[in-house]
């Protein structure tokens with residue numbers, strides 16, 4: 001199988017900057033809405049509710065949101081999952097004070113009655129039981145993560161690694177803790193059941209386990225000439241889909 005076309009962490013940051021620059025003019029909010037929406041679609045595609053028992057349908061999707069924009073994607077994803085009939089619950093231990101916008105995302109989750117654990121919730125692992133949890137959405141760090149990982153996320157990721165054989169993990173853009181360009185650089189590491197690369201896969205996605213991780217691309221917001229300028233072809237999304245299985 002040929003390696004996927006990928007863009008480095010540096011190029012991914014440049015793409016983001018240009019999309020939100022004066023000439024193109026997307027806002028972060030717009031891109032994040034589409035990014036989170038695509039992750040929610042990937043969860044639906046991978047874990048459909050149709051034909052499931054009441055108990056299965058009631059299981060939580062446990063969304064862990066980090067302090068940056070990857071975390072913001074997770075907050076948006078949780079809201080869409082609720083609209084799609086899922087039962088999301090959000091753990092957002094280090095809340096961004098960067099902009100008012102993150103607080104607004106939290107207000108929106110309250111509006112949708114999506115439970116958000118308190119920042120210093122000590123018993124967060126209580127919500128992670130195979131019989132109660134459909135999957136974990138890993139929205140902790142994306143393409144701006146620079147190892148080594150600091151607390152509280154170091155301990156959180158260690159716990160997730162212990163659970164991942166029993167509860168599938170859906171990683172947003174980059175499996176948390178992986179070097180964006182080099183892949184898993186320390187052990188234990190997250191091995192996601194699903195990876196949703198945003199805009200275009202990052203080099204670390206070449207290190208996913210072929211027969212274990214289902215890889216989607218999402219974040220459908222660029223035209224062909226823009227993709228070509230950055231050295232890749234646009235992805236062949238079907239119809240109104242926001243994700244494509246690679």
Ligand SMILES: NC(=O)C1=CN([C@@H]2O[C@H](COP(=O)(O)OP(=O)(O)OC[C@H]3O[C@@H](n4cnc5c(N)ncnc54)[C@H](O)[C@@H]3O)[C@@H](O)[C@H]2O)[C@H](O)CC1
Pocket residue numbers: 015016028031032035066067068069070071072073140141142143144145146147148149150151153172173174198199200219
């Ligand atoms: N165009 C797109 O594809 C879009 C992608 N989006 C998502 O945004 C992230 C990148 O967001 P950014 O805010 O730049 O970075 P992160 O969320 O990855 O992390 C920043 C955050 O993390 C802290 N941090 C970094 N390293 C460490 C560490 N070792 N230990 C602890 N904390 C760390 C840092 O201080 C910041 O607070 C991308 O991956 C997509 O998921 C957008 O939604 C827009 C469109």
Ligand SMILES: [K+]
Pocket residue numbers: 070138139140141142171172173174175176
């Ligand atoms: K992530």
